[in-house]
Amino acid sequence: MAGIGLVISLVLIATFGVGVGVGRLVTPVDRAAVPATASPAAAAGPATPAGPTDFSLIQEAWDTLHKEYVRKDTLEDKALIYGAINGMTEAVGDTGHTDFLTPQERAARNAALSGSYVGIGVRIDTTDGGLPRIVSVFRDSPASRAGVKPDDLLVDVDGKSAQDKTLDEVAGWVRGEAGTTVSITLRAGVDGPERSLSIVRADVPLEPVSWALVPGTTTALVRLDQFSSGAADELVKALNAAREMGAQRVVLDLRGNPGGYVNEAVGVASQFLDKGLVYIERNAQGGEERHEVSAGGVATDLPLVVLVDVNTASSSEIVSGALQDAKRAKIVGETTFGTGTVLSEFSLTDGSALRVGTVEWLTPDGRRIWKEGIAPDEPVKLAEGVLPVVPDDVRGMTPAEVSGIKDAQLTRALELVATETAADGS
Known part of the structure; x- marks a missing residue:
């Protein structure tokens, strides 16, 4: 997603940054009950291609990973499930729109659309050099009061290098509870001096x-x-x-x-x-x-x-x-x-x-x-x-x-x- 010049707020998720046309919310109880043994193909209705879907291939891949991966003791089942769902949404081809949100990503997205969020108050974009660039700083935000400037490059967050990291990952480092402190290192443009700042996270009203x-x-x-x-x-x-x-x-x-x-x-x-x-x-x-x-x-x-x-x-x-x-x-x-x-x-x-x-x-x-x-x-x-x-x-x-x-x-x-x-x- 970085290739399209993604711009996000430092608590937002990449899917929101690419483009959102939110129309409606459907909860599990809004959908017709489906027997536990039914496949997704059966639940989807007449728009689904005819013929049974063989989910044994997914099970086969799951079993192989848990048996053969050299560090199988580090595997997290939830992460594998989420990864599989992400793969399905990407295969749809509705790039930047149809997608999957973890509970944490969903909460961040909802906070952003509600008009406020907990963070430091900047928007970032990707750069050719691999470091996030500060695109804008919200007025009267913690970042503004700390002296963060547009075009600053974000070098690290709490000692973790931001080089070649996704905007999602960097945003996750910056997120936190209101009143807690995040330490960041900034570079003034491509060749400027670096400086370190400690910024207290706060509820930041978004001014659309x-x-x-x-x-x-x-x-x-x-x-x-x-x-x-x-x-x-x-x-x-x-x-x-x-x-x-x-x-x-x-x-x-x-x-x-x-x-x-x-x-x-x-x-x-x-x-x-x-x-x-x-x-x-x-x-x-x-x-x-x-x-x-x-x-x-x-x-x-x-x-x-x-x-x-x-x-x-x-x-x-x-x-x-x-x-x-x-x-x-x-x-x-x-x-x-x-x-x-x-x-x-x-x-x-x-x-x-x-x-x-x-x-x-x-x-x-x-x-x-x-x-x-x-x-x-x-x-x-x-x-x-x-x-x-x-x-x-x-x-x-x-x-x-x-x-x-x-x-x-x-x-x-x-x-x-x-x-x-x-x-x-x-």
């Missing part, structure tokens, strides 16, 4: 929306980090505040946004659309359900440009596709990830869960996005090593500094939105 009026313009840069619970309401607050400050145009930044709750995507898109569809669901039987715009959007009259990249996924693609199909906004950046299914979560008996893409979503015009993504109207790539400019960066700039930013995607978005006629005719 941030914004700033771009100096020297009447354009509000509005960034949406994820579609967590309440994201649409937070966007409304940001848009209203921006208008009060004189904003007449909007650049909506969805770069790196992994998705979240689908109902929040409908709410977000509805702030810019006054009618029409947001997306279409299509189930395995070919039936369709159309999800319409909710009335009362607060920015339907403001010129709009949307920023996306390869890590824009799931609910972010729903919003981008809806705005593009309605010709409401130009899309600038790179083709998005291509997550085209809405997840149902099936709770398993030990607290783990399967998240299954039970329906495919299409844009209002019927475009299939799975594995294709949303192609931008204006393709623009960032130069290697250049980080996206976010509202916190813009807030402290002068107009001259804005004109010199290296974020080519944002620069192009600002150019395009400035050519659109604002509601007051300017």
Whole structure:
């Protein structure tokens, strides 16, 4: 998963970072009772291929490992079972979506979508050099107060090297109880000096929306980090505040946004659309359900440009596709990830869960996005090593500094939105 430039919070799990379109939760009691002797093939219903499934092969592999593995005394049965389930979900081919969550991963994911979590308050991405890179630092977080900076590299956690480790593994090291301390070593960029910090973990509120009026313009840069619970309401607050400050145009930044709750995507898109569809669901039987715009959007009259990249996924693609199909906004950046299914979560008996893409979503015009993504109207790539400019960066700039930013995607978005006629005719 690191190959797609995964971005996660330091308590989140990789599956959330890749892209989540969470639609519904299904618990064991919601499913029809299945006899204990029945195979998964029998439980799955008519969609399962005809003919018996031979599970003896799995048993054979299990027995061979327990008999022949040189360190068989170290084998953990639960880990083997979880590994087998992971293998099944990967074989489905719904990359970055249909997946399996351990109880711990599920708790972390639910905490992230609820709008807060226990951690230090940073987001990390992978680097070519094999060390996690700090992408952003949450305002008023333990990390912010300790002096952690964007573009710092995370060298080790409590003495354990982060070199070539997965983001999941590093996030697991950083997780812990509120009030406990984690020691980290950071490097300032690729070649900078290293420093060690001890940071007390705390409950960190996630702020899904941030914004700033771009100096020297009447354009509000509005960034949406994820579609967590309440994201649409937070966007409304940001848009209203921006208008009060004189904003007449909007650049909506969805770069790196992994998705979240689908109902929040409908709410977000509805702030810019006054009618029409947001997306279409299509189930395995070919039936369709159309999800319409909710009335009362607060920015339907403001010129709009949307920023996306390869890590824009799931609910972010729903919003981008809806705005593009309605010709409401130009899309600038790179083709998005291509997550085209809405997840149902099936709770398993030990607290783990399967998240299954039970329906495919299409844009209002019927475009299939799975594995294709949303192609931008204006393709623009960032130069290697250049980080996206976010509202916190813009807030402290002068107009001259804005004109010199290296974020080519944002620069192009600002150019395009400035050519659109604002509601007051300017």
